[in-house]
Amino acid sequence: MKDRIYDYLKNKKILLLGFGLEGKSTYHFIRSCDKDIMIGISDIHEITDSNVLNDTNVVLYSGNHYLSVCQDYDIIIKGPGVVIKECLNSKVKERITCQTDLFLRFCTNMTIGITGTKGKSTTSSLLYHMLKNLNKDVVFVGNIGIPCFDILDELNEDTICILELGCHQLEYMRNSPNISAILNIYEEHLDHYVSMNEYVNAKKNIYLHQKSNDYIILGDSLYLGDYSSCPGHVLSYGKNENRDCFFFDKDNLYIQISNKNILIPISNILTNLKGIHNLYNILVCLTIIEILGLNLEQAISCITSFKGLSHRLEYVGTYDDISFYDDSIATSIPSVIYAVDALKNVNTIIIGGMDRGLDYTPLVEYLNSSDVKNIVLLPATSSRIFKIFQEKKSSKEIFLASDMKDAVNIAKMWTEKSKICLLSPAAASYGFYKNFEERGNDFQKCIRG
Secondary structure (H helix, E strand, O other): OHHHHHHHHOOOOEEEEOOOHHHHHHHHHHHHHOOOOOEEEEEOOOOOOHHHHOOOOEEEEEOOOHHHHHHHOOEEEEOOOOOOOOOOOHHHHOOEEOHHHHHHHHOOOEEEEEEOOOOHHHHHHHHHHHHHHOOOOEEEEEOOOEOHHHHHHHOOOOOEEEEEOOHHHHOOOOOOOOEEEEOOOOOOOOOOOOOHHHHHHHHHHHHHOOOOOOEEEEOOOOOOOOOOOOOOEEEEEEOOOOOOOEEEOOOEEEEEEOOEEEEEEHHHOOOOOOOHHHHHHHHHHHHHHHHOOOOHHHHHHOHHHOOOOOOOOEEEEEEOOEEEEEOOOOOOHHHHHHHHHHHOOEEEEEEOOEOOOOOOHHHHHHHHHOOOOEEEEOOOOHHHHHHHHHHOOOOOEEEEOOOHHHHHHHHHHHOOOOEEEEEOOOOEOOOOOOOHHHHHHHHHHHHHO
């Protein structure tokens, strides 16, 4: 596979657009194949990597006009952090690809791609956990922070490849995995896209380029619309029997596929994952296990040993008889609602962060009707959300915190004993933290003093 990717690249004028984790991975991949091929590298930030600076066969571009050089190259390998919007014309955009697209174009292994505004990390990690426990040769790459090119030497003929795919990896993809899943689509990343429609179209690339014998698993979403453009088998799911292929009710999970009708009592699924949304995630994983023709009972039995991921409804600990939960990953409004519903005993919630212009009215209305008593607001969204609470004549206790330490101190003072304080921000972390992990770590540090 490595040779096939290089053969495709070697006679082209190559630009690496963005020099983050994937950009560096692509650079090292090309150099492992050819030390002399010329490479352009363009990033808004100054490039300080010593390997690149000492490479005489590299042309560097940086600064605010770093996108202007794209028109001079045959193939543009874009990193997921680069925002294009309307900066490039359609002719130049046709030359854009990414690591994931190249990986899928030349990979002959079974590939499974999972995307969704929320839940993709948990679902793909759980599926990886299941397959490892079923003694399968499996690798896990993509949005989790492992670039596809970094595992090329690990692939054997029978290796199964799980790809966690964010919208930025999907946006310029012209190849799709053999089995794909779109868990959900909510308003998110609108600072990276001209419109919500563009965000949805990026997600759809996970199935638009499939073959007729491939599978797409589609969750409930108002944004997906007509499924007729799916080339492969369409499996839709939800919380009632009107779904095509698999669903659940209060007692059982049901999978109807390949002329099979499978019933799995929910009581048989012993899991550390909280909330109805995680039943959806488990159901997706089990459906993929069934598509692969593997043992469902064994897959179910290993769910109990899956501990979940950090900053996703993570139990931090109980301090002074207050239980603290870190859900820093929750950057959308539906995610916060899922979290509160899952925990059921939330007395204080900490929300807020980078202001991307989301309409917080539905969240305010939900919290006003909930049992949550104390609302602690973080900047920069705090004043805007506070105004909505005022307009709705809320009876909740509303606090404006200056930073995370202040928010945690307020929570410790006002949260009732034997109840929960939940960080579930409904906002991105950027501008205050490097990422949601750093924000969650700061929350946990402030709790522990």
